Amino acid sequence: MGLAERRKVLGYSQEALAHALGVDRTTVGRWESGKALPQPPIRPKLAEVLQIGLVEVDSLVAQPQHRLQEPAESPLSDRHGSGDIDDMIRREFLRAIAITGALASLPGDDPGTLGEGMLRRASVDFLRINGHLWQVYQLARTKRTVYPIVREQLAELSKSMLGRPDSEVRVLCSAAGDLFQLAGELAFDSNRYTEAAASYTLAASASKDAGSFDLWACALVRHAYVDLYEHRYREAAGILSAAERIAKRGDSSLSTRHWVASVHAVAYAGLGDLTACERALDEAEQVRDIASSGNNGGWLRFDGSRLAEERGARYVQLGRLDLAEQALKSALEQDALAEGQSFRRRGAVLTDLAAIGARRRDPEQVIAFGGEALQLARESSSGYVARRLRDLRSEFGPLARDGRVAELGAEIDALSTA
Incomplete structure (x- = not known):
């Protein structure tokens, strides 16, 4: 018996089971189609709702079930993997990084066909389009409508990186660190937290390879949000401490370190530490001392304009x-x-x-x-x-x-x- 069969035996629709677990209906659908697995924190609740033990839960979700069919001629179809286009794009990106690392260690041959000037222009083009996509994302009433364009951009970027030597890949890594953060935001807004975390992890890796400390720190902040919304405050605080150290090595004219502090306040409030929370909020308030806006309107948008609501939300957490x-x-x-x-x-x-x-x-x-x-x-x-x-x-x-x-x-x- 698979997960879908057990759900039907108990009289649950996908919607009813999703509501009982506090997840989206599409998440249950992905479990049942074999495209995703329930994360460890939710498995005890799933066992309780299905009236079975944890071992039986593992058995149910481990069984391959009928998968949703991809279009036969789709250029993005993944014939050898999970069947998930988004997962395929992430794996292609990792494959590109692995191959370029190997090529960089080999002397003599130049595997590339693009000159450095052409590649840098390609990187500028990607960053320009990324900036436009962030603007579209901010203005869109329904965020999910932006994702098909982001997915296409990710596929093109991964293809551009494949086979390039390490020195050239670094030029494109900033664009990748930027775009994977946007992809993570879209997944997060749709309550697909596992996908969001995977995108933020790739964003952090690409940003590190690009040597962009501010971009790297922002990717970690977004990753911490996944833990915060699952109420894993101590784990989030650990990620944010790392982001704080990285942000200190970044551009002091940017608001990165102040954004880190404002999100750190969320973790402190969740841990019940009023003193540390207010100290972090006060540090975030110092963003007003930055001469410029301190943000780029894309992956870094913190300018202090929402600190009143942030402070209010933290006091709600703390019961004040x-x-x-x-x-x-x-x-x-x-x-x-x-x-x-x-x-x-x-x-x-x-x-x-x-x-x-x-x-x-x-x-x-x-x-x-x-x-x-x-x-x-x-x-x-x-x-x-x-x-x-x-x-x-x-x-x-x-x-x-x-x-x-x-x-x-x-x-x-x-x-x-x-």
């Missing part, structure tokens, strides 16, 4: 609701004056304010702010805002007996399985 509400309402007022404010950021502030209402047992506050966040999630199809709403749902407690709050909870459940 009085301080949190003041900071978050200030952030909403600032956002109302800002142009191009992202749904993701506003949705986070609204869910934090609704969570304060839940902890105070104030149904009016929960309904007002939670309802607005729900509408934003529907309009943007943001997995991030949907995830925040699921976290809010778990805060309802006795308020769930209020008919209006119960209705909001049902709409959040429906959003999570849409």
